[in-house]
Amino acid sequence: MPTPTRYDAIVIGTGQAGPSLAVRLASSGRKTAVIERKRFGGTCVNVGCIPTKTLVASARAIHMARRGEEFGFSTGGPVTVDFNRVKARKDAVVRQSTEGVEKWLRNTSNVTVYEGHGRFESPHTVRVNDELLEAEQIFVNAGARAVVPDMPGINEVPYLTNVGMMSLDTLPEHLIVVGGSYIGLEFAQMYRRFGSRVTVIEMGDRLIAREDEDISRTLQGILEAEGISFRLKASCTTLRRTTTGVAVGVDCTKGAPEIEGSHILIAVGRRPNTDDLGLNAAGVATDPRGFITVDDHCRTSVPGVWAVGECNGRGAFTHTAYNDFEIVAEAFLDNGSRSLSDRIPCYALYTDPPVGRVGMTNAEARASGRRVLVGYRAMTAVGRAREMSETNGFMRVLVDADTEHILGAAIFGAGGDEIVHSLIDIAYAKVPYTVISRAVHIHPTISELIPTLLQDLKPLD
Ligand SMILES: Cc1cc2nc3c(=O)[nH]c(=O)nc-3n(C[C@H](O)[C@H](O)[C@H](O)COP(=O)(O)OP(=O)(O)OC[C@H]3O[C@@H](n4cnc5c(N)ncnc54)[C@H](O)[C@@H]3O)c2cc1C
Numbered sequence: 001m002p003t004p005t006r007y008d009a010i011v012i013g014t015g016q017a018g019p020s021l022a023v024r025l026a027s028s029g030r031k032t033a034v035i036e037r038k039r040f041g042g043t044c045v046n047v048g049c050i051p052t053k054t055l056v057a058s059a060r061a062i063h064m065a066r067r068g069e070e071f072g073f074s075t076g077g078p079v080t081v082d083f084n085r086v087k088a089r090k091d092a093v094v095r096q097s098t099e100g101v102e103k104w105l106r107n108t109s110n111v112t113v114y115e116g117h118g119r120f121e122s123p124h125t126v127r128v129n130d131e132l133l134e135a136e137q138i139f140v141n142a143g144a145r146a147v148v149p150d151m152p153g154i155n156e157v158p159y160l161t162n163v164g165m166m167s168l169d170t171l172p173e174h175l176i177v178v179g180g181s182y183i184g185l186e187f188a189q190m191y192r193r194f195g196s197r198v199t200v201i202e203m204g205d206r207l208i209a210r211e212d213e214d215i216s217r218t219l220q221g222i223l224e225a226e227g228i229s230f231r232l233k234a235s236c237t238t239l240r241r242t243t244t245g246v247a248v249g250v251d252c253t254k255g256a257p258e259i260e261g262s263h264i265l266i267a268v269g270r271r272p273n274t275d276d277l278g279l280n281a282a283g284v285a286t287d288p289r290g291f292i293t294v295d296d297h298c299r300t301s302v303p304g305v306w307a308v309g310e311c312n313g314r315g316a317f318t319h320t321a322y323n324d325f326e327i328v329a330e331a332f333l334d335n336g337s338r339s340l341s342d343r344i345p346c347y348a349l350y351t352d353p354p355v356g357r358v359g360m361t362n363a364e365a366r367a368s369g370r371r372v373l374v375g376y377r378a379m380t381a382v383g384r385a386r387e388m389s390e391t392n393g394f395m396r397v398l399v400d401a402d403t404e405h406i407l408g409a410a411i412f413g414a415g416g417d418e419i420v421h422s423l424i425d426i427a428y429a430k431v432p433y434t435v436i437s438r439a440v441h442i443h444p445t446i447s448e449l450i451p452t453l454l455q456d457l458k459p460l461d
Contacts, residue, residue, distance in 0.1 A: 004134035005132070006031075006133075006135070007031050007032060007112070008032065008136065008137065009031075009139065010033045010034075010137070010138045011025075011032065011138075011139045012035050013036065013118075013143055013311075014034060014141070015044070015309050016042060016309055017324045017325035017328075018309075019034070019041075019104060019105055021139050021325050022034045024329045025110075025333070026111045027108075029110065031110055032112070034111055034112070034114065035115075035117075036115060037115070040098050040099075040102040041102075043143050043144070043145075043310075044318040045101060046094055046098055046166070047163045047166050050097055052186055052190075052350065054090045055086065055090050055190050056186060056350050058086045058090070058194075059190035059193035060352050062079060062193050063193045063226075063352065081171070083194060083195075086194065094166075114129070114133075116129040117276070118277070119277060119278040119281075120138075120281045123305065124304065127278075137304050137306070137332070138305045139305075139307075139328065140277065140305065140306065140307045141308050142272070142309075142311045143309055143310050143311060144310040144311065145271060146267070146268075147271045148266055151238070153241075156240070159265075160265045161265070161266055162183060162267065165265060168263075171195055172191065172261070172263035174245070174261040175191045175262070175263050176248055177199070179267035180201070180230065181269075182208065184265065184267035184268075185200070185219070185223070185349065186351060188200050189228070192226050193226070198227075199229040199230070199231065199259055201230075201234045201259070202233075204232065207219060207220050207232075211355070212362045212410070215410060218393060218412065219349075234250040235251045237251045246260070246264045247259065247260045248260075248261070272290045272313065273311060274292060275290060283301065283302050284301060284307075285300065291311065293312075294306070294312045296339040296341050297331040297339055297340070298312060298324050298328050298331075299331075308321065308325060309324055314340050319346075319347075324340075344358060344424065344427050344428060345359060346358040346359070346420070348417035353413045353414050355410060356409075356410070356419060358408060358409050359406065359408030362396075362398065364408070365398045365408060365460060370401070370402070371401035371402055371459070372459070373399040373458065373459060374457065374458060375397045375399070375455075375457050375458075377394060378393075379391045379392060384446050385446055388414060393416070395409075395410070395416075395449065397453060399433045404432035404433055405431075406423055414446060415446055419446055419447050419450070422447060434454075436451055437451045438451070
């Protein structure tokens, strides 16, 4: 048996927690190995947030140019899209980020970078390529990938996931998106704006079922107005290759039994990258869906082994993965006490307009048994939104009638992904909503209506 190479710490995966952890560990004098099997920076940087938000920005610029007449200018003909240039812009933004992560790691003293697949051989040894590494502390940041459901015909058609979408260099004539949730809807809207025909197929009876019904309904209306077709209550029964692309057999109560398209995107959920990590050899426990079980500080069932980011099932976002790094760094290096249970859920859906969310939905607030007050404002009643001709959507804030604390909010409208932060901060501050309702906000902004709507709270029925 060759002697393993000894490190103080090993980090498997360079997603949103791993690189920061590796640099903190190395800076504290620990000899640290970092293992990455694909591209530095993981999902967010290469095939997730950064490329999609770059494409969303191109799609919005194109959309706004098409609305020129509304704003008093004309483009002298139809707006045409050069998809290769859209992709080149996205690739440049991604390259800068991924190269930045790689350089950061390679230039940090005490960090050794290994390119290859890391797999546990025992609780404290990991094999990468032909080398066996050993460390007292091992941090798993293996992330997640798209679920590909076992539909009949799936292996006969050239389907795409979020990964394949990033290397498309011709615009799909007709993109079929299977999955009407966060990832699917962002792709649907941007490709429609680039010029594709787009059909979204969703099994449920509404889009983004985790949100309240009025958000699903309003967003569907906005996307339909842009020309996106929807097939709800559709169980995708078959996939078939055709001469021009793919055909999806949908078992629907009405409408055509089959939809033909040139490309198909599968966006029905994510699964953790834990099936090929050798977790059994290490004795690391997982839940039935394969997520690594962790305590409130990201410790796994094996002492010295930690799991951070999406692979621990405690968050599916870049900001939650990064917060896992902060929690672990504090627990392991700084003797601090930050924990997963301190975290208030927040995220955004980056359609245009976006939905900025924090805390509970209406449905969750009702189910909590609390006495709940709600403040609501349609974007049509917001001066700044009218000035910008961005009157789609609404703002809603939920307040606990007894504690006066913010329970949740949905800011669905222009700038919603930014505006929601005042509510996120007040929720973290654990102070009554009156701190905001009595604040003076800048005019004219969309945010100035948050105090106003909080001055007019009504019981949630
Ligand atoms: C299309 C899309 C859009 C998204 N948009 C947003 C958004 O706008 N905002 C947001 O907050 N989140 C967004 N997300 C989610 C976000 O990208 C992820 O939650 C985040 O990247 C998770 O980070 P992570 O650190 O857990 O893992 P990842 O970023 O997935 O990184 C894991 C890394 O580990 C490597 N790895 C895995 N197994 C091994 C192994 N055995 N050996 C070596 N290396 C290994 C992988 O190659 C990868 O580089 C989006 C996701 C997608 C798919």
